[in-house]
């Protein structure tokens with residue numbers, strides 16, 4: 236377990252994932268009934284972008300740093316991104332947010348008093364940071380556990396509505412298969428939950444098998460979204476999210492957000508986005 240998210244916090248893949256995550260959470264708050272968030276690979280919770288790790292890569296500059304000035308966005312895009320940008324908080328003069336919120340900080344901020352969350356993290360130091368940050372929040376449990384084991388143990392939640400985020404580090408070569416298998420077992424126990432499965436796009440063959448698996452396994456409503464910041468080139472250039480049981484407004488909202496983010500986060504020719512139904516609609 237070498238992966239540490241602190242090196243990548245606030246990069247284009249985080250902006251993509253977290254802006255969409257915030258829309259899913261906002262949707263859940265539209266009914267009074269409580270919901271549950273399960274974050275299987277939670278990370279540290281939030282990240283200091285002035286820390287050595289972020290300073291070394293400066294990945295945030297190609298991501299959240301490009302959202303410091305939203306004056307050219309339409310009113311609608313600004314409104315759709317507002318919940319995410321509220322979680323990010325103020326930007327410094329160099330376009331750097333003081334602290335970058337990870338998925339747990341975004342969930343914690345958008346949840347209400349009646350909602351609950353379980354944040355799983357296997358790396359001891361990352362879990363310790365998570366516990367330190369959220370240990371006094373009575374709505375939240377942080378658990379030092381393998382995220383796939385945790386998912387199997389905590390679904391279905393008693394609230395019967397909510398969201399699972401599966402955001403693994405992709406250090407293992409079979410991560411796509413492991414993620415799908417854990418998702419499929421959870422889906423069988425809780426077919427009405429919203430699930431968001433994040434992945435990097437580096438291995439087209441593994442990604443195609445992953446996308447095909449939803450249809451082959453009778454998963455009813457799976458929406459695939461992806462964002463490319465350039466065509467080809469070194470390092471991560473494309474990333475994706477498959478959302479199962481997305482709220483009905485989500486596709487349209489995501490289209491607006493990604494049409495804004497693709498040119499704004501571009502790192503070269505070919506920046507673009509895709510949205511397609513893998514199954515259902």
Ligand code: SAM
Nearest residue numbers: 240276277278337338356357358381382402404
């Ligand atoms: N979801 C976080 C966010 O959006 O802010 C980022 C998560 S980061 C991509 C992946 C995290 O998974 C790392 O913190 C890593 O330590 C953790 N991790 C690695 N293997 C794990 C496992 N088997 N179970 C749970 N967490 C794991």
